[in-house]
Amino acid sequence: ELKVEQNPLFLSMQEGKNYTIYCNYSTTSDRLYWYRQDPGKSLESLFVLLSNGAVKQEGRLMASLDTKARLSTLHITAAVHDLSATYFCAVDNGGNTPLVFGKGTRLSVIA
Amino acid sequence: GAVVSQHPSWVICKSGTSVKIECRSLDFQATTMFWYRQFPKQSLMLMATSNEGSKATYEQGVEKDKFLINHASLTLSTLTVTSAHPEDSSFYICSARDKRTFQETQYFGPGTRLLVL
Numbered sequence: 001e002l003k004v005e006q007n008p009l010f011l012s013m014q015e016g017k018n019y020t021i022y023c024n025y026s027t028t029s030d031r032l033y034w035y036r037q038d039p040g041k042s043l044e045s046l047f048v049l050l051s052n053g054a055v056k057q058e059g060r061l062m063a064s065l066d067t068k069a070r071l072s073t074l075h076i077t078a079a080v081h082d083l084s085a086t087y088f089c090a091v092d093n094g095g096n097t098p099l100v101f102g103k104g105t106r107l108s109v110i111a
Numbered sequence: 112g113a114v115v116s117q118h119p120s121w122v123i124c125k126s127g128t129s130v131k132i133e134c135r136s137l138d139f140q141a142t143t144m145f146w147y148r149q150f151p152k153q154s155l156m157l158m159a160t161s162n163e164g165s166k167a168t169y170e171q172g173v174e175k176d177k178f179l180i181n182h183a184s185l186t187l188s189t190l191t192v193t194s195a196h197p198e199d200s201s202f203y204i205c206s207a208r209d210k211r212t213f214q215e216t217q218y219f220g221p222g223t224r225l226l227v228l
Contacts, residue, residue: 033217042204042222043155088154092217096143096160096208099217103154 002027006102021105023072023089031092032072036085079109117220132190132223134205140185141207149202161188195227
């Protein structure tokens with residue numbers, strides 16, 4: 001059974017600081033997604049990582065995937081308040097299977 | 112990009128009534144759709160996999176007679192919460208996989224917030 005673990009679950013960080021959210025998963029997969037969720041909203045796709053060593057960047061967020069270590073990271077650079085949200089990673093087993101989600105990281109960026 | 116819609120976006124109903132939620136893939140065909148439920152401050156919990164033209168596959172602990180799923184066409188799946196009770200109040204999100212692209216990206220609908228009084 002595929003399990004996905006995210007840490008930390010809660011993160012309070014100051015504006016301007018850097019931090020990394022980690023996503024570990026238990027079985028082989030080469031597809032991983034990162035989503036953002038704002039309160040009361042559905043999921044917004046941030047990154048799709050499709051191969052070992054994949055790195056994608058958008059603004060202050062950068063995601064990477066190491067399929068050998070079964071680890072993905074979401075790095076936040078010089079955080080700003082607008083990044084406050086809950087971030088989920090989800091692992092894809094392909095075919096007609098659903099994504100398996102981590103528990104989410106609730107990020108709060110404070111001045 | 113591909114779009115998945117849900118209707119209604121929110122609904123308030125009395126205990127004991129039934130509520131139908133629609134999930135549509137707007138510009139692609141989806142042989143499989145997924146229904147999730149999310150309680151406040153928790154992650155998404157998969158309820159069932161909706162298969163076009165066949166019965167849905169329910170996750171353990173999800174009552175199939177209470178949460179009726181119908182996937183009548185390649186672009187529409189419906190979730191009916193029968194005899195709703197306050198504990199069914201939640202945020203319901205559907206998703207569908209777009210198989211036209213290599214990524215086969217899974218897209219999520221905007222969600223339906225259900226409040227049962």
